[in-house]
Structure formats: C-alpha cells, structure tokens
Amino acid sequence: MATDYGQGYGYDSELGLSQGARRHRLPAGLRAPxxxxxxxxxxxxxxxxxxxxxxxxxxxxxxxxxxxxxxxxxxxxxxxxxxxxxxxxxxxxxxxxxxxxxxxxxxxxxxxxxxxxxxxxxxxxxxxxxxxxxxxxxxxxxxxxxxxxxxxxxxxxxxxxxxxxxxxxxxxxxxxxxxxxxxxxxxxxxxxxxxxxxxxxxxxxxxxxxxxxxxxxxxxxxxxxxxxxxxxGPTRLSARVVELESDRGVVVDTAAADRRRIERDLHDGAQARLVALAMDLGLAKEKLVEDPQAAARMVDDAHGEVKTALQELRDLARGIHPAVLTDRGLDAALSAVASRCAVPVQVEVDLPSRPAPAIEGIAYFTVSELLQNISKHARASWAGVDVWRVEDRLMLQVVDDGVGGADTSGGSGLAGLAERLDAVDGILVVDSPVGGPTRVTAELPWRGERAVL
Structure with missing residues (x-):
C-alpha cells in the first residue's frame, strides 16, 4: 500500500482560506432575495x-x-x-x-x-x-x-x-x-x-x-x-440492501486480491526457493560418493536456504493471520507490529474484552497498513497507536509527527483501506494537514466479545 503524503487540500497560501470558505459582504438576510x-x-x-x-x-x-x-x-x-x-x-x-x-x-x-x-x-x-x-x-x-x-x-x-x-x-x-x-x-x-x-x-x-x-x-x-x-427515494431497507451488495462486492474483490498476493508470494518466494533447494540436494546426493566435501558444502548451503524459506513462510503466515493475534489478542499483536516499524511507536490498548475474531483481524491489519505507511512515506520520528472501546464500537487511532498531506482520494492506499472498513460498517477519518501531524482514526463495530486472556 502506498500513499502520497505530500498532497495538499486546495489551500490558498495567499488568502489563507480554502476555496470553499469564501466570505460574503452582505448578511444572509439581505442577500437572500x-x-x-x-x-x-x-x-x-x-x-x-x-x-x-x-x-x-x-x-x-x-x-x-x-x-x-x-x-x-x-x-x-x-x-x-x-x-x-x-x-x-x-x-x-x-x-x-x-x-x-x-x-x-x-x-x-x-x-x-x-x-x-x-x-x-x-x-x-x-x-x-x-x-x-x-x-x-x-x-x-x-x-x-x-x-x-x-x-x-x-x-x-x-x-x-x-x-x-x-x-x-x-x-x-x-x-x-x-x-x-x-x-x-x-x-x-x-x-x-x-x-x-x-x-x-x-x-x-x-x-x-x-x-x-x-x-x-x-x-x-x-x-x-x-x-x-x-x-x-429508496427506503432505508432497500438502501441498506444496495449498500450490502456493494460491500459484498468490495469484500469479494479484496479476498480475490489477497489470494492473488498469497499465490504470488508463494510462487516467487518460498516455492521458488524450495525448488532450488530440491535441486541442490539432488546434486549433493550425486556428489556424496565422488566428492564428500563438496557435498557437505552443498548440504550446508541447503540448510541456510531451508532457514530462509521457513522465515518467508512465517512472514507469509503472519500476513494471513498472525498466531499471536489469535493467542494473545490485539495488545500483543500490535506491539509486535510496532517493534518492526521504522520509527518508535507507542502502543496503548485499553479493552475490557476481545471483539469478534473478524473485527479483531481487521483492526490488526488496519494498524499494520497505517504503520507501514508511516515507515515508507511519513518521514516521522515518532508514532502512536491507541485502541479503545466506546459502547458498541471499536476505536483505533494512529498518530505520527511526519510531513502530513495524506488523504483518501481515489486510487490511494487509504482509499482502499476506507473501502475495506466500509464493507463491515466501519469508518476511516484522516486528519493530515500539510506539514503534519497526521491523525488517522478508524471506527469498527464491536460484534461480540471474548474474555481477554
């Protein structure tokens, strides 16, 4: 996901006013006729x-x-x-x-x-x-x-x-x-x-x-x-049906894109490495009698390739659904994501219980995407992640002190993230003036809960 953090918001530097905030000389009561x-x-x-x-x-x-x-x-x-x-x-x-x-x-x-x-x-x-x-x-x-x-x-x-x-x-x-x-x-x-x-x-x-x-x-x-x-106009029920049909299309497209990404990662990463490993082991088997030392070196190289392939498979599995999220919840999972971020991240999770697994997974990947954006584009020196619950809504907030200018315009990574949240009745709000700081707030439905382990 890539977001251009350098885009502005139509701000007029000479007037100091946005294009939609023009003032009228006459009051509304006099100019109405x-x-x-x-x-x-x-x-x-x-x-x-x-x-x-x-x-x-x-x-x-x-x-x-x-x-x-x-x-x-x-x-x-x-x-x-x-x-x-x-x-x-x-x-x-x-x-x-x-x-x-x-x-x-x-x-x-x-x-x-x-x-x-x-x-x-x-x-x-x-x-x-x-x-x-x-x-x-x-x-x-x-x-x-x-x-x-x-x-x-x-x-x-x-x-x-x-x-x-x-x-x-x-x-x-x-x-x-x-x-x-x-x-x-x-x-x-x-x-x-x-x-x-x-x-x-x-x-x-x-x-x-x-x-x-x-x-x-x-x-x-x-x-x-x-x-x-x-x-x-349409009734609330019919409008809701249309909205759900649209959200279903977004979910299907997102799932298809995720499947293609996993397939590509397996084909270009672990699968290619395992094929090369099998070929190296075959050559080592042939040289085992003629040149034991060369065979030993080839086996040693293959051992290193096995470790690399295992790490790639772990990373891929973590991208699908991390085990730490299932076992220990959002607090531990987000702390693990924050430790891999390019800037120091302060994580605060205040949840009396755990939301539904699907919502928990979406919250995890939302924060992961936002922290990845910060690492790549924000040029920030600090970031913060807050997670809390308000009634039947799960609230997420990611803040950084970077260059700002992020928006949800069409084609950006944030726009895709907003569509994913909208598919589950979620909301994404971006407050990112040029020059920073950037504050991204996400709101998700709670939908059931589990006891915190």
Missing amino acids: FEARSWRELGYVLLGLPIGVVLFTYAVTMVSLGAGLLVTFVGIPLLAVGLAGLRGFGAMERARARGLLRLDVADPEPLRTKKRGAPAWMGAVLKSGTSWRTLLYALLYLPWSVFSFVVAVNFWACGWALLTYPLWFWVFPMYAGQDGLQIYGDQGHHIYLDNPFEITVTAMVGLLFTLATPWIVRALTMVDRLMVHGLL
Whole structure:
C-alpha cells in the first residue's frame, strides 16, 4: 500500500482560506432575495401547481379505472400501467428536485422479476412499494402545491409591489382618479396612501415582506424535500440492501486480491526457493560418493536456504493471520507490529474484552497498513497507536509527527483501506494537514466479545 503524503487540500497560501470558505459582504438576510437559490426555490413552487394538477388527475383517473375494472381482465393491466406511469412521474420529480432544490435523491430499487413476460412485470409493479409510495405522493402533492403556490405568490407579489410603491403610486391620480392606493373606504370615509410618510412606510413594509419571503419559500420547500426524499427515494431497507451488495462486492474483490498476493508470494518466494533447494540436494546426493566435501558444502548451503524459506513462510503466515493475534489478542499483536516499524511507536490498548475474531483481524491489519505507511512515506520520528472501546464500537487511532498531506482520494492506499472498513460498517477519518501531524482514526463495530486472556 502506498500513499502520497505530500498532497495538499486546495489551500490558498495567499488568502489563507480554502476555496470553499469564501466570505460574503452582505448578511444572509439581505442577500437572500437576490440569490439564485431563492429564485430556484420559487421556480420549484410555481411549477409545482401545474405538475400537481396533472399528477393528481392522472393518478386518480388511472387508479380509479384500474380498481373499478378489477372484476374484468383489463383491471390489473390497467392498474399496473397506471402505477408504472406514476413511477415515471416520480423520476421526473426527483430530477426537478435535483435541478431546482439541489436535492440529490437516489433512485428507488428497480423492479425485480424472476421471470420474463407481461404477467411477471405486472406482478412486480403491483408488489413494489415504490409504486404505492409514488401514488401517495401524487395524492398528497396537489393540496400541498396549491397551498405553497398561493403563499409564495402572494408574499412575493405583495412584497415587491409594496417595496416599489414609490415608483408607481403616480398611476392612481393620473389614471384611476384617486390620490393613491386605497386601504379603506366606505360611503363617508376613504383612506389612501398618498403622502410621503405613508409612501415611505409602505415601502418599508414591502422591504420586510421581500426579505422574509425567501425564507418562507425555503420553509415551504423543506416540506417538498421531505416528501420527495421520503416517498420518491429508496427506503432505508432497500438502501441498506444496495449498500450490502456493494460491500459484498468490495469484500469479494479484496479476498480475490489477497489470494492473488498469497499465490504470488508463494510462487516467487518460498516455492521458488524450495525448488532450488530440491535441486541442490539432488546434486549433493550425486556428489556424496565422488566428492564428500563438496557435498557437505552443498548440504550446508541447503540448510541456510531451508532457514530462509521457513522465515518467508512465517512472514507469509503472519500476513494471513498472525498466531499471536489469535493467542494473545490485539495488545500483543500490535506491539509486535510496532517493534518492526521504522520509527518508535507507542502502543496503548485499553479493552475490557476481545471483539469478534473478524473485527479483531481487521483492526490488526488496519494498524499494520497505517504503520507501514508511516515507515515508507511519513518521514516521522515518532508514532502512536491507541485502541479503545466506546459502547458498541471499536476505536483505533494512529498518530505520527511526519510531513502530513495524506488523504483518501481515489486510487490511494487509504482509499482502499476506507473501502475495506466500509464493507463491515466501519469508518476511516484522516486528519493530515500539510506539514503534519497526521491523525488517522478508524471506527469498527464491536460484534461480540471474548474474555481477554
């Protein structure tokens, strides 16, 4: 595993700020009416009413026809087609939320059919929870879209109309035959906004409406976000199934890579050495009668080769699963790894018991990989390893005082390590500013325990 510890994080040395930490001169409350986000959210609300009407009409028509005709052979196909169309509307709504609300909602689980043909497809559509959640969305969205449309349009229109009243109040005396905007009138009394004070107050009220409207619209779209995410996105169960399928692929790929590494190490190392040893012993056997001294030297060389081959096999076995880890646990195993590191390492393990063997093995290899990184790339003079338990999680932390700059970008060794941890519901967090120090924290599920020996 190799990690480039010299990469930075997009830090601007002249400004002293990261690219994502730019400051605004105006506070959020004053710039909200002019931000692109506010206008995108307003566009989402305005489009919601016609889309809600079409969606509601389609849903009610198709489902009513399909349910009413269930007694005939066309009811089920019609209902399945209607629900399939609603799934298409759901995809459109996810795209609209992604474009205008910047809400990235994953697609729900696809239709799963064991057989081909129209009957299997109709059965999959009718049994899919996504189809019925989309129907519920279609029924709920119309009343909500009417409410949000009315609130948003009235607040926006009133706010900007009152704010710009000083610019157009002259229309009333010139074309309407009255002094200004009438706010009250009966047979004997009329109140108009026509003097400078009243016009100024009107504009100030309009300013308050204008500044408040983007936040009101934002609150309305929060409900839309919840509806899209909850009814049109994947359920927690389906998302978990997809995650487990992805993790299973990572585990399979990792196991295959480990098998290839072991095979390569055996073929290029111990196996080649043992083949050469067998040939040397064969030659020594032939020379045993003719030249006993030469045969003795060859046997002595073969003895050295046997020791080297045994050491390689021990190292290979330690790389697969060290015996000290099985017999004595993480404390002794990590101490053994630390003793082979190129820099002094302080190891502290505070565990009341031992986790499950699989988790214990992953923790061991995680620390081994990180210490190997420190030896190769960190240019550190000191490192530390801490292991402890927090509730049902096993925590690991490896610290060094090296050059820093480590990250989990694609293709790096840390990225592969993060994928391995993610496959068992683990987390890898890297804090490594350029110049150091580097702090890598790993979190693993506990998953059972054994008594500490």
